[in-house]
Amino acid sequence: MQKLDQQSDRFIYEFNPEETPITMQTKDLEIYYGKSLAMHNADIQFEKNTITALIGPSGSGKSTFLRSLNRMNDDVATVNGQILYQGVNINQPGIDVYEVRRRIGMVFQRPNPFAKSIYDNITFALQRRGVHSKKVLDEVVEKTLKQAAVWDQVKDSLNKSALSLSGGQAQRVCIARALAVKPDVLLLDEPASALDPVSTAQLEQTLRQLKKDYTIIIVTHNMQQAARLSDYTVFFNMGEAIEYNKTRKVFTRPKMKLTDDYVSGNFG
Ligand SMILES: Nc1ncnc2c1ncn2[C@@H]1O[C@H](COP(=O)(O)OP(=O)(O)OP(=O)(O)O)[C@@H](O)[C@H]1O
Numbered sequence: 001m002q003k004l005d006q007q008s009d010r011f012i013y014e015f016n017p018e019e020t021p022i023t024m025q026t027k028d029l030e031i032y033y034g035k036s037l038a039m040h041n042a043d044i045q046f047e048k049n050t051i052t053a054l055i056g057p058s059g060s061g062k063s064t065f066l067r068s069l070n071r072m073n074d075d076v077a078t079v080n081g082q083i084l085y086q087g088v089n090i091n092q093p094g095i096d097v098y099e100v101r102r103r104i105g106m107v108f109q110r111p112n113p114f115a116k117s118i119y120d121n122i123t124f125a126l127q128r129r130g131v132h133s134k135k136v137l138d139e140v141v142e143k144t145l146k147q148a149a150v151w152d153q154v155k156d157s158l159n160k161s162a163l164s165l166s167g168g169q170a171q172r173v174c175i176a177r178a179l180a181v182k183p184d185v186l187l188l189d190e191p192a193s194a195l196d197p198v199s200t201a202q203l204e205q206t207l208r209q210l211k212k213d214y215t216i217i218i219v220t221h222n223m224q225q226a227a228r229l230s231d232y233t234v235f236f237n238m239g240e241a242i243e244y245n246k247t248r249k250v251f252t253r254p255k256m257k258l259t260d261d262y263v264s265g266n267f268g
Contacts, residue, residue: 020086023048023185023215024069024104029081031064031073038077039064042241044234046185051207051216053226053247056236057267062219065236066187069217070104071097085185104185105178110194111170113162118145118154118173121162122180129181144176147213149206168199172206179210186210188218192225204229223263227251235259 024046031039039061046052054062067073069083071090074097083091090100102125113121122144123137131137141158145151150172154165162173171191178186188207192200207216207229220226226233226247233250235243235258243250243259254260261267 018086019048019184021048022046022084023086024217025082025084026065026069027082027084029065029068029079029083031061031068031080032078033076037239039068039236039239041239042234042236044241044244046215046217047232048215049211049213050231051211051218051229052232052234053230054217054219054234054236055221055223055226056262058221060236061239062236063189064239065241066189066217066219067106069185069187070101070106071095072101072106102181103183104187105181105183107171107174107178107186107188107191109190111165111167111174113165113170113173113177115161115163117159118162118165119158121173121177124177125181140180141176144179145173147179147206147210148172148176149202149209150176166199168195168202171195171199171203175206175210183214185215185217188216190219190221193221200225223251223265227263235262237262 022045026042026044029042042065056062068079073079082089119141122141150169192203230247233247234241237258243256251263
């Protein structure tokens with residue numbers, strides 16, 4: 001349904017607020033950097049309350065695919081095809097991209113907290129949207145830091161700079177920041193690659209908890225991580241999603257020899 005956005009004076013598509021069992025789906029995607037086709041042939045469904053791992057060799061198109069899911073590629077790539085969120089194609093003119101990114105949050109490879117206090121990191125986006133009630137903001141800070149399992153570590157230093165946190169803590173604060181605007185989907189691009197094994201295990205435990213409320217899509221180079229954490233796995237090779245199935249099947253009985261070679265470390 002279209003409505004007139006008063007601020008921009010243009011028509012935008014309203015999202016269907018009803019949740020569907022398939023939170024996101026891609027159809028006929030083709031992603032070009034200039035004239036070069038970087039990604040195609042990836043018709044994937046992302047079910048509600050599941051974790052999907054995107055695996056594959058370097059340069060196979062995982063990040064390109066992931067970033068297209070919340071229109072982060074808009075400025076650098078041409079994205080053809082459909083990206084359905086709750087049944088609405090968000091890859092069409094007139095879609096409110098800010099609303100897309102609120103509902104489909106992103107956590108990056110390197111923790112990237114703002115040079116602000118922990119409290120302000122979490123509340124920044126809400127304050128920009130006009131939420132100024134201290135009670136509301138305090139509640140969001142506590143709730144999201146608890147969801148990201150870092151509340152106990154930072155609750156007495158919320159006014160300290162987020163830049164003073166360890167890598168693992170900073171990544172959790174970035175997850176809390178993404179959760180503060182109430183997304184449905186969390187996209188994570190190798191979120192543990194800069195973390196030690198203990199922080200990585202804690203992060204995985206956090207993601208398992210979060211999947212009860214969110215749909216999670218994670219790029220990882222760590223095969224053990226994909227195997228222990230995800231419900232579904234997509235294997236990318238040379239810009240195509242060549243295998244997509246339940247994680248157990250991809251790791252024990254893959255259809256493609258290439259997938260078998262990759263997950264068992266015999267690739268290349
Ligand atoms: N901004 C860009 N401009 C031009 N080409 C790009 C850009 N980003 C990625 N590419 C190209 O697109 C292809 C896919 O890259 P992408 O980063 O999606 O792969 P990846 O599987 O995520 O790799 P990695 O595991 O190393 O992060 C590569 O050939 C890469 O060089």
